[in-house]
Protein backbone atom coordinates (compact mmCIF):
# COMPACT_ATOMS: atom_id res chain seq x y z
CA UNK A 1 0.00 0.00 0.00
CA UNK A 2 1.40 3.46 -0.87
CA UNK A 3 1.15 6.39 1.54
CA UNK A 4 -1.41 8.08 -0.71
CA UNK A 5 -3.71 5.06 -0.31
CA UNK A 6 -3.63 5.15 3.51
CA UNK A 7 -6.18 7.95 3.85
CA UNK A 8 -8.16 8.10 0.65
CA UNK A 9 -9.82 11.50 1.19
CA UNK A 10 -10.00 14.19 3.89
CA UNK A 11 -11.66 12.94 7.07
CA UNK A 12 -13.73 15.46 9.04
CA UNK A 13 -13.74 14.71 12.72
CA UNK A 14 -15.68 16.06 15.70
CA UNK A 15 -14.63 15.31 19.28
CA UNK A 16 -17.27 15.65 21.98
CA UNK A 17 -15.60 16.72 25.21
CA UNK A 18 -18.40 16.20 27.76
CA UNK A 19 -18.83 15.24 31.42
CA UNK A 20 -20.39 12.18 32.96
CA UNK A 21 -22.26 12.16 36.27
CA UNK A 22 -23.97 9.45 38.31
CA UNK A 23 -27.18 9.38 36.25
CA UNK A 24 -26.58 7.09 33.27
CA UNK A 25 -29.72 8.16 31.40
CA UNK A 26 -28.66 11.80 31.69
CA UNK A 27 -25.14 10.90 30.52
CA UNK A 28 -26.54 9.23 27.41
CA UNK A 29 -28.87 12.15 26.74
CA UNK A 30 -25.96 14.53 27.14
CA UNK A 31 -23.95 12.59 24.54
CA UNK A 32 -26.95 12.71 22.21
CA UNK A 33 -27.44 16.45 22.59
CA UNK A 34 -23.73 17.19 22.05
CA UNK A 35 -23.70 15.03 18.95
CA UNK A 36 -26.79 16.83 17.69
CA UNK A 37 -25.08 20.17 18.32
CA UNK A 38 -21.86 19.03 16.64
CA UNK A 39 -23.71 17.75 13.58
CA UNK A 40 -25.65 21.01 13.30
CA UNK A 41 -22.39 22.95 13.47
CA UNK A 42 -20.44 20.56 11.20
CA UNK A 43 -23.01 18.78 9.02
CA UNK A 44 -20.26 17.23 6.86
CA UNK A 45 -18.50 15.53 9.77
CA UNK A 46 -17.57 11.95 8.93
CA UNK A 47 -16.46 10.70 12.34
CA UNK A 48 -17.55 11.65 15.85
CA UNK A 49 -15.61 10.62 18.95
CA UNK A 50 -16.78 10.40 22.57
CA UNK A 51 -14.48 10.30 25.62
CA UNK A 52 -13.52 7.49 27.99
CA UNK A 53 -16.30 6.54 30.44
CA UNK A 54 -18.86 8.91 28.99
CA UNK A 55 -21.80 7.02 30.53
CA UNK A 56 -20.43 6.50 34.05
CA UNK A 57 -18.22 8.22 36.61
CA UNK A 58 -14.54 7.34 36.16
CA UNK A 59 -14.31 5.52 39.47
CA UNK A 60 -13.09 2.06 40.42
CA UNK A 61 -15.97 1.66 42.86
CA UNK A 62 -18.60 2.57 40.25
CA UNK A 63 -17.60 0.54 37.17
CA UNK A 64 -19.56 -2.56 38.26
CA UNK A 65 -22.73 -0.51 38.81
CA UNK A 66 -22.68 0.73 35.22
CA UNK A 67 -21.39 -2.37 33.44
CA UNK A 68 -23.45 -3.59 30.50
CA UNK A 69 -23.46 -6.30 27.93
CA UNK A 70 -22.11 -5.41 24.50
CA UNK A 71 -23.90 -5.35 22.06
CA UNK A 72 -27.25 -5.82 23.84
CA UNK A 73 -26.87 -3.24 26.60
CA UNK A 74 -28.64 0.10 26.65
CA UNK A 75 -25.58 2.24 25.86
CA UNK A 76 -24.45 0.27 22.81
CA UNK A 77 -27.99 0.25 21.41
CA UNK A 78 -28.30 3.96 22.07
CA UNK A 79 -25.00 4.78 20.34
CA UNK A 80 -25.96 2.65 17.38
CA UNK A 81 -29.19 4.61 16.98
CA UNK A 82 -27.27 7.92 17.17
CA UNK A 83 -24.78 6.90 14.48
CA UNK A 84 -27.65 5.83 12.25
CA UNK A 85 -29.73 8.94 12.90
CA UNK A 86 -26.87 11.30 12.05
CA UNK A 87 -25.33 9.04 9.39
CA UNK A 88 -21.96 9.53 11.02
CA UNK A 89 -19.26 7.05 12.02
CA UNK A 90 -19.01 7.05 15.79
CA UNK A 91 -16.24 6.00 18.17
CA UNK A 92 -18.43 5.49 21.22
CA UNK A 93 -15.88 6.58 23.84
CA UNK A 94 -15.74 3.82 26.43
CA UNK A 95 -18.21 2.17 28.76
CA UNK A 96 -17.77 -0.42 31.51
CA UNK A 97 -18.56 -3.74 29.81
CA UNK A 98 -19.85 -6.83 31.59
CA UNK A 99 -18.17 -9.65 29.68
CA UNK A 100 -19.61 -13.14 29.14
CA UNK A 101 -16.95 -14.27 31.63
CA UNK A 102 -18.53 -11.97 34.27
CA UNK A 103 -15.41 -9.79 34.26
CA UNK A 104 -15.61 -6.03 33.74
CA UNK A 105 -13.70 -4.34 30.92
CA UNK A 106 -13.24 -0.72 29.87
CA UNK A 107 -14.50 -1.02 26.31
CA UNK A 108 -14.94 1.11 23.23
CA UNK A 109 -17.42 0.30 20.48
CA UNK A 110 -17.28 1.93 17.04
CA UNK A 111 -20.18 2.17 14.57
CA UNK A 112 -20.50 2.85 10.87
CA UNK A 113 -23.00 5.32 9.42
CA UNK A 114 -25.67 2.61 9.40
CA UNK A 115 -25.24 2.10 13.15
CA UNK A 116 -23.55 -1.28 12.75
CA UNK A 117 -20.65 -2.19 15.01
CA UNK A 118 -17.34 -2.09 13.13
CA UNK A 119 -15.04 -2.54 16.12
CA UNK A 120 -14.95 -3.42 19.79
CA UNK A 121 -11.79 -2.71 21.75
CA UNK A 122 -11.05 -3.44 25.41
CA UNK A 123 -8.48 -1.24 27.19
CA UNK A 124 -5.36 -3.39 27.27
CA UNK A 125 -3.13 -1.62 29.79
CA UNK A 126 -4.95 -0.86 33.03
CA UNK A 127 -4.32 2.45 34.75
CA UNK A 128 -2.55 1.37 37.94
CA UNK A 129 -0.35 4.18 39.17
CA UNK A 130 0.83 5.72 42.42
CA UNK A 131 2.40 9.18 42.30
CA UNK A 132 3.19 10.23 45.88
CA UNK A 133 1.56 13.59 46.61
CA UNK A 134 -0.14 13.36 43.20
CA UNK A 135 -2.59 10.62 42.33
CA UNK A 136 -3.13 6.95 43.12
CA UNK A 137 -5.47 4.97 40.89
CA UNK A 138 -5.87 1.24 40.43
CA UNK A 139 -8.25 0.18 37.67
CA UNK A 140 -7.24 -3.43 38.19
CA UNK A 141 -9.18 -3.52 41.48
CA UNK A 142 -12.36 -3.95 39.44
CA UNK A 143 -11.37 -4.08 35.76
CA UNK A 144 -9.69 -6.71 33.61
CA UNK A 145 -7.41 -5.76 30.73
CA UNK A 146 -8.23 -6.73 27.16
CA UNK A 147 -5.85 -8.79 25.09
CA UNK A 148 -6.62 -7.91 21.47
CA UNK A 149 -5.50 -5.12 19.15
CA UNK A 150 -7.99 -3.88 16.57
CA UNK A 151 -8.05 -2.00 13.32
CA UNK A 152 -11.11 0.09 12.53
CA UNK A 153 -11.95 0.05 8.87
CA UNK A 154 -13.66 3.38 8.10
CA UNK A 155 -15.48 2.76 4.81
CA UNK A 156 -14.23 5.04 2.04
CA UNK A 157 -11.35 6.46 4.09
CA UNK A 158 -8.92 3.82 5.35
CA UNK A 159 -8.03 2.26 8.68
CA UNK A 160 -7.37 3.57 12.16
CA UNK A 161 -5.89 1.83 15.16
CA UNK A 162 -7.36 2.30 18.61
CA UNK A 163 -6.18 2.49 22.21
CA UNK A 164 -7.80 3.72 25.41
CA UNK A 165 -6.13 6.34 27.60
CA UNK A 166 -3.27 4.60 29.48
CA UNK A 167 -2.69 2.52 26.31
CA UNK A 168 -1.27 5.70 24.75
CA UNK A 169 1.78 5.33 27.01
CA UNK A 170 2.68 2.08 25.26
CA UNK A 171 4.04 2.98 21.82
CA UNK A 172 3.62 -0.55 20.51
CA UNK A 173 -0.11 -0.16 19.75
CA UNK A 174 0.44 2.80 17.46
CA UNK A 175 3.57 1.30 15.90
CA UNK A 176 1.81 -1.97 15.10
CA UNK A 177 -1.22 -0.13 13.71
CA UNK A 178 1.01 2.05 11.51
CA UNK A 179 2.81 -1.00 10.18
CA UNK A 180 -0.56 -2.57 9.38
CA UNK A 181 -1.33 0.47 7.20
CA UNK A 182 -3.42 2.66 9.51
CA UNK A 183 -3.44 6.40 8.82
CA UNK A 184 -4.14 7.28 12.44
CA UNK A 185 -4.87 6.31 16.01
CA UNK A 186 -7.88 7.21 18.13
CA UNK A 187 -7.68 7.21 21.94
CA UNK A 188 -10.73 7.96 24.08
CA UNK A 189 -8.90 8.94 27.28
CA UNK A 190 -9.29 10.55 30.68
CA UNK A 191 -5.96 11.83 31.92
CA UNK A 192 -6.18 13.94 35.07
CA UNK A 193 -4.87 17.23 36.42
CA UNK A 194 -1.66 15.55 37.63
CA UNK A 195 -0.66 13.42 34.64
CA UNK A 196 -2.33 15.56 31.98
CA UNK A 197 0.00 18.56 32.27
CA UNK A 198 2.97 16.18 32.41
CA UNK A 199 2.28 13.94 29.45
CA UNK A 200 -0.98 14.42 27.51
CA UNK A 201 0.33 16.63 24.67
CA UNK A 202 3.72 14.93 24.70
CA UNK A 203 2.24 11.46 24.22
CA UNK A 204 -0.18 12.56 21.49
CA UNK A 205 2.65 14.21 19.59
CA UNK A 206 5.05 11.34 20.21
CA UNK A 207 2.66 8.71 18.86
CA UNK A 208 2.02 10.95 15.83
CA UNK A 209 5.67 11.71 15.05
CA UNK A 210 6.96 8.19 15.81
CA UNK A 211 4.61 6.77 13.24
CA UNK A 212 3.86 9.75 10.99
CA UNK A 213 0.16 9.29 11.50
CA UNK A 214 -2.81 11.34 12.78
CA UNK A 215 -3.60 11.01 16.49
CA UNK A 216 -6.90 11.80 18.20
CA UNK A 217 -7.23 12.07 22.00
CA UNK A 218 -10.79 12.63 23.29
CA UNK A 219 -11.19 13.47 27.00
CA UNK A 220 -14.17 14.13 29.27
CA UNK A 221 -14.47 17.74 30.36
CA UNK A 222 -13.34 18.62 33.88
CA UNK A 223 -15.85 18.36 36.71
CA UNK A 224 -14.42 19.38 40.07
CA UNK A 225 -17.52 18.01 41.88
CA UNK A 226 -16.05 14.52 41.29
CA UNK A 227 -12.97 13.03 42.92
CA UNK A 228 -11.32 12.37 39.52
CA UNK A 229 -10.56 15.63 37.74
CA UNK A 230 -10.27 14.93 34.01
CA UNK A 231 -7.66 16.98 32.18
CA UNK A 232 -9.78 17.92 29.17
CA UNK A 233 -7.74 19.29 26.24
CA UNK A 234 -9.13 16.87 23.66
CA UNK A 235 -7.01 17.27 20.58
CA UNK A 236 -6.06 16.18 17.10
CA UNK A 237 -2.40 15.99 16.04
CA UNK A 238 -1.15 15.64 12.47
CA UNK A 239 1.66 13.29 11.27
CA UNK A 240 4.15 16.13 11.68
CA UNK A 241 3.29 16.56 15.37
CA UNK A 242 1.29 19.75 14.83
CA UNK A 243 -1.86 20.23 16.94
CA UNK A 244 -4.68 20.85 14.49
CA UNK A 245 -7.34 21.60 17.09
CA UNK A 246 -7.57 21.51 20.87
CA UNK A 247 -10.19 22.05 23.57
CA UNK A 248 -9.70 23.75 26.93
CA UNK A 249 -11.09 22.12 30.11
CA UNK A 250 -14.86 22.62 29.81
CA UNK A 251 -17.59 21.08 27.66
CA UNK A 252 -16.50 21.65 24.08
CA UNK A 253 -16.79 20.42 20.52
CA UNK A 254 -13.48 20.12 18.68
CA UNK A 255 -13.43 19.99 14.89
CA UNK A 256 -10.53 19.03 12.64
CA UNK A 257 -10.01 17.90 9.07
CA UNK A 258 -7.42 15.18 8.49
CA UNK A 259 -5.75 15.96 5.18
CA UNK A 260 -4.17 12.99 3.35
CA UNK A 261 -1.70 15.36 1.67
CA UNK A 262 -0.08 16.13 5.03
CA UNK A 263 0.53 12.46 5.66
CA UNK A 264 2.02 11.93 2.21
CA UNK A 265 4.20 15.07 2.44
CA UNK A 266 5.46 14.25 5.94
CA UNK A 267 6.43 10.71 4.99
CA UNK A 268 8.06 11.81 1.74
CA UNK A 269 10.17 14.53 3.34
CA UNK A 270 11.35 12.59 6.41
CA UNK A 271 11.02 8.97 5.22
CA UNK A 272 11.51 7.13 8.52
CA UNK A 273 8.68 4.74 7.71
CA UNK A 274 10.81 3.20 4.96
CA UNK A 275 14.18 3.62 6.67
CA UNK A 276 13.57 1.32 9.64
CA UNK A 277 16.37 -1.22 10.08
CA UNK A 278 14.43 -4.34 10.93
CA UNK A 279 17.58 -6.28 10.06
CA UNK A 280 19.21 -4.69 13.13
CA UNK A 281 16.34 -5.09 15.60
CA UNK A 282 15.48 -8.65 14.67
CA UNK A 283 14.36 -9.65 18.16
CA UNK A 284 11.37 -7.27 18.27
CA UNK A 285 8.05 -7.74 16.49
CA UNK A 286 7.71 -5.97 13.15
Ligand SMILES: NC(=O)CC(=O)C(=O)O
Nearest residue numbers: 127165166190191192195
Ligand atom coordinates in the same frame (compact mmCIF):
# COMPACT_ATOMS: atom_id res chain seq x y z
N1 LIG B 1 -6.67 7.33 33.03
C1 LIG B 1 -5.80 6.63 32.33
O1 LIG B 1 -6.06 5.53 31.89
C2 LIG B 1 -4.43 7.13 32.02
C3 LIG B 1 -3.91 8.35 32.65
O2 LIG B 1 -4.60 9.16 33.24
C4 LIG B 1 -2.46 8.54 32.49
O3 LIG B 1 -1.81 7.70 31.86
O4 LIG B 1 -1.93 9.51 33.01
